Amino acid sequence: MDWSKAKNILIAALIAANLFIGAKYWQxxxxxxxxxxxxxxxxxxxxxxxxxxxxCELAADETRLPVLFVEIEPEDASPQxxxxxxxxxxxxxxxxxxxxxxxxxxxxxxxxVSASSAAKRLVSRFSDEELDGLRIDGAxxxxxxxxxxxxxxxxxxxxxxxxxxTTNLGDICVDAYAN
Numbered sequence: 638m639d640w641s642k643a644k645n646i647l648i649a650a651l652i653a654a655n656l657f658i659g660a661k662y663w664q665x666x667x668x669x670x671x672x673x674x675x676x677x678x679x680x681x682x683x684x685x686x687x688x689x690x691x692x693c694e695l696a697a698d699e700t701r702l703p704v705l706f707v708e709i710e711p712e713d714a715s716p717q718x719x720x721x722x723x724x725x726x727x728x729x730x731x732x733x734x735x736x737x738x739x740x741x742x743x744x745x746x747x748x749x750v751s752a753s754s755a756a757k758r759l760v761s762r763f764s765d766e767e768l769d770g771l772r773i774d775g776a777x778x779x780x781x782x783x784x785x786x787x788x789x790x791x792x793x794x795x796x797x798x799x800x801x802x803t804t805n806l807g808d809i810c811v812d813a814y815a816n
Contacts, residue, residue, distance in 0.1 A: 680753035687760060688769035695753040695776055699815075701746035705780045705796040707737035725778060727796055730810065731785030737796060739780075747798075748815040752776040755800035755811045762809075775803040781810050 684691050707727060712734050719727045721739050729737040750758075756776065760768060781799035798813040 680756055684756060684760060684773070687765075688771070689760060690770075690772040691756075692772060692774045693776060695751070695756055697751050697753050699751050699754075700749050702749050702798045702813075703743040703746045705742055706740050707780075707782055707794055707796050708740050709735050709782075709784070709790075709792050709794055710738055712736045721780065725780055726801075727780045727782065728799075728801060728810070729782045729784060731783055735784075737780075737782040737794065739796075740793075743795075749778070749798045749813045750800075750815045752778070752800055754815075755813060756802070758811050759800075759802055759809060770805075772805040773802055774805070777801045777803075778813065779810075781812075783810075 680695060681691050705721060705727065709729075709732070719736060719738050721727065727737045727739055729735060756773065759773075760771070763771065777800070779799055779801045780796035781801075782794050782796045784794065799810045800813050802809045802811065
């Protein structure tokens with residue numbers, strides 16, 4: 638048996654297999670991106686069919702984010718919401734005169750839905766009459782601490798990723814974890 642010829646045939650077969658696998662990977666990756674863009678486009682059409690005026694682009698990308706542990710402190714002279722290391726705002730609702738200061742991230746990262754998926758969740762909260770005339774001006778991924786109904790004391794709490802939609806009805810938060 639000619640080992641040199643067998644070696645060359647084996648190398649050629651491995652190169653062909655790698656090219657085939659690479660082409661399939663590229664095809665799947667490209668198809669996934671096209672599906673996300675198409676989903677965002679269809680969400681826009683769906684919202685318009687409900688009478689919602691969409692004034693911003695909705696991100697179609699999903700990501701993974703951990704929870705954020707925060708310290709609840711009295712609000713100081715800074716009127717702006719605190720931010721995490723990556724620049725994500727920490728929004729505290731349901732408690733005036735306080736703010737949530739980021740301390741540390743959780744260990745596990747949960748799947749965060751896209752803005753287009755969160756927009757579908759948003760409109761499901763409204764009746765048909767309320768949807769007519771709703772305008773969405775923006776969508777921002779934030780960390781949300783909801784202290785509604787809790788005592789106005791300090792301490793620690795947990796912030797979760799949420800989509801903050803700016804609308805003509807005010808700012809509305811939608812849980813961003815894929816439940």
